[in-house]
Amino acid sequence: MNAIHTEALTKRYSNGRGCSDVHISVREGEAFGFLGPNGAGKSTFVKMLVGLIFPTEGRASLFGEPAGTVAARRMLGYLPELYRYQEWLTGEEVVRLHAKLVGLGRDETNRRVPELLERVGIGLRSRDRVKNYSKGMQQRLGLACALVGDPRILFLDEPSSAMDPIGRSEVRQLLHELKAQGKTIFLNSHLMEDVESLCDRVALLNNGTVLQQGLVSDVLQQRPVWKLRIGGFAPALLDWLRVETGLELRVVAAESDGSAVLEAQLESEEQAGWLHSLLIGQGATLYESTKSRTKLEEWFVTELAGKSHRGEKL
Amino acid sequence: MSIIWSMTWKELLRKRVALLTALMTIVFLIAFWFIASTLGNEVRDYGLSESDPMFAIEMFARGMMILSLGFFFGAFVVAFLAIFSASSVISGEAELGVMQALMPRPMPRWKWYVGRWLGYVSFGMLYALMLFAAILIIGDIHAGVPRDPMTLVVAYLLFASVVPLLVTLSMLGSTFFSGIGNGVFMTMLYGGGWLGGMIEKLSSQFVSLQEGRAGIGGDSLSNISGLLSLAMPADGLQRMMLDRLFNISGITELVGDNTGGMLMLFGVGAAPAPAFLWYALLYTLVAFGIGAWRFQRKDL
Numbered sequence: 001m002n003a004i005h006t007e008a009l010t011k012r013y014s015n016g017r018g019c020s021d022v023h024i025s026v027r028e029g030e031a032f033g034f035l036g037p038n039g040a041g042k043s044t045f046v047k048m049l050v051g052l053i054f055p056t057e058g059r060a061s062l063f064g065e066p067a068g069t070v071a072a073r074r075m076l077g078y079l080p081e082l083y084r085y086q087e088w089l090t091g092e093e094v095v096r097l098h099a100k101l102v103g104l105g106r107d108e109t110n111r112r113v114p115e116l117l118e119r120v121g122i123g124l125r126s127r128d129r130v131k132n133y134s135k136g137m138q139q140r141l142g143l144a145c146a147l148v149g150d151p152r153i154l155f156l157d158e159p160s161s162a163m164d165p166i167g168r169s170e171v172r173q174l175l176h177e178l179k180a181q182g183k184t185i186f187l188n189s190h191l192m193e194d195v196e197s198l199c200d201r202v203a204l205l206n207n208g209t210v211l212q213q214g215l216v217s218d219v220l221q222q223r224p225v226w227k228l229r230i231g232g233f234a235p236a237l238l239d240w241l242r243v244e245t246g247l248e249l250r251v252v253a254a255e256s257d258g259s260a261v262l263e264a265q266l267e268s269e270e271q272a273g274w275l276h277s278l279l280i281g282q283g284a285t286l287y288e289s290t291k292s293r294t295k296l297e298e299w300f301v302t303e304l305a306g307k308s309h310r311g312e313k314l
Numbered sequence: 315m316s317i318i319w320s321m322t323w324k325e326l327l328r329k330r331v332a333l334l335t336a337l338m339t340i341v342f343l344i345a346f347w348f349i350a351s352t353l354g355n356e357v358r359d360y361g362l363s364e365s366d367p368m369f370a371i372e373m374f375a376r377g378m379m380i381l382s383l384g385f386f387f388g389a390f391v392v393a394f395l396a397i398f399s400a401s402s403v404i405s406g407e408a409e410l411g412v413m414q415a416l417m418p419r420p421m422p423r424w425k426w427y428v429g430r431w432l433g434y435v436s437f438g439m440l441y442a443l444m445l446f447a448a449i450l451i452i453g454d455i456h457a458g459v460p461r462d463p464m465t466l467v468v469a470y471l472l473f474a475s476v477v478p479l480l481v482t483l484s485m486l487g488s489t490f491f492s493g494i495g496n497g498v499f500m501t502m503l504y505g506g507g508w509l510g511g512m513i514e515k516l517s518s519q520f521v522s523l524q525e526g527r528a529g530i531g532g533d534s535l536s537n538i539s540g541l542l543s544l545a546m547p548a549d550g551l552q553r554m555m556l557d558r559l560f561n562i563s564g565i566t567e568l569v570g571d572n573t574g575g576m577l578m579l580f581g582v583g584a585a586p587a588p589a590f591l592w593y594a595l596l597y598t599l600v601a602f603g604i605g606a607w608r609f610q611r612k613d614l
Binding site for chain 1: 317321324325328329410411412413414415416417418419420421422611613614
């Protein structure tokens, strides 16, 4: 069963923003990255799924239940992007309030709340009023609230945007644990490294419409780029290699002492080994050979290059 | 629903709304004590014997004056507490982002709405009860007050009835306007209702302004005050409360207005007909229904 399924989901605002005709399916246990520039409509889409706003057209369901209904909301945890918790409550009281709202019993609440507060890193300050929390602390608290009902699906809208590098790393680790537990994760984030490391599939939204979606591995399927640092380089060697291999080779850097860095797009490690042997056979010295993949960030920038954005410029 | 209800109480206590209200009420009651004392002692200076029926009548008249004064200001305090406690409950919390985390929880929106309403109304009515009792006690110490329990219960219910009315309207307004905008709107609306009540009182005092006095604007004034009272029934309810508490209509018929016109400004004037109470109830129910319906469909 699909954890999330939308058909032509559309929200139109009078200012022309929102999102339109979004078709997305996310399987149970999958981590799904929802990407797009600022103002693309990502948060609008998530708000429709969690029942905060109502679609203008189209349908959405969570585990078969219409999005926004109490039955659908029973299965989700949500960390909004722009939110504030009740400043007059302590962190622990906020999580306890959410525990009551999701229907946890007293014993379960007493067991789960301190455990979660500890897990998200605010155990020591759980008795402080929320008004004294930094933005990063509030984001940790938000994660605890999202997780308190042990939801089947988690909607996280920029879950670590206000955190320091340690906090981000902890959140990344937590999300990997949750994924390993079989939770479905819907992640809105500008932190491409997090999306790349966590998500199985991604969708790219621009101006409210989905430009592309698919497996992260497919998106990054472009041939890996290899960089070879060699000695004894001469321009004639490059010409010979191009003719001999038929590969696209280029010089990234060349020094007067004969050392140089070559770059080639190769299909396999065998092909790399063959290139290495050809270089050595021609009398060159191979100092280093490294493979680098295309980053999701590069894909993001490339896909949106030349397209208009209604938010900020990329 | 009970979770949201208790959360609302906690909010009012933690945000020190209750503390500030209590402090300002104490200041008001201290001032009221001295006013009541001055007005009450004046009767004792008349030199009447306490066994003299005129003394009892004078003391009761002073009691009416004192209580009218007390409830005049008390009504304002209760009204503003009801208005401002609920004025930003929806739009304000949506703007701040508080609802973003709460509303995706598995709870029907109407339960949240009713829970908030119950929280504000129970808080306001409890406060109204304490204020009502304090004003009565001070009035009793310095003059005479009605002691019939049923009369007092009915008077309290009428005094406190503005709380659900104003909380309901304030919550409805909050589905349309921002927190500040709604506060201003509600204050203006309440002021309009109060103005309508004042016109009623003036009309009842000056024969030339009464309905049917053609050429002097009596009909126009009556229409304006009627419309204002319909738009905001709070002042009408307060005048009904004073009328029930003192049975003013009956007393005025019996002994005439012996308060030197003081009741005109702070008192009853022409008390609304009993049907007005049903109108206010229907008004509140309709406003509550529209508010809950709007919140149910509101994008947050």
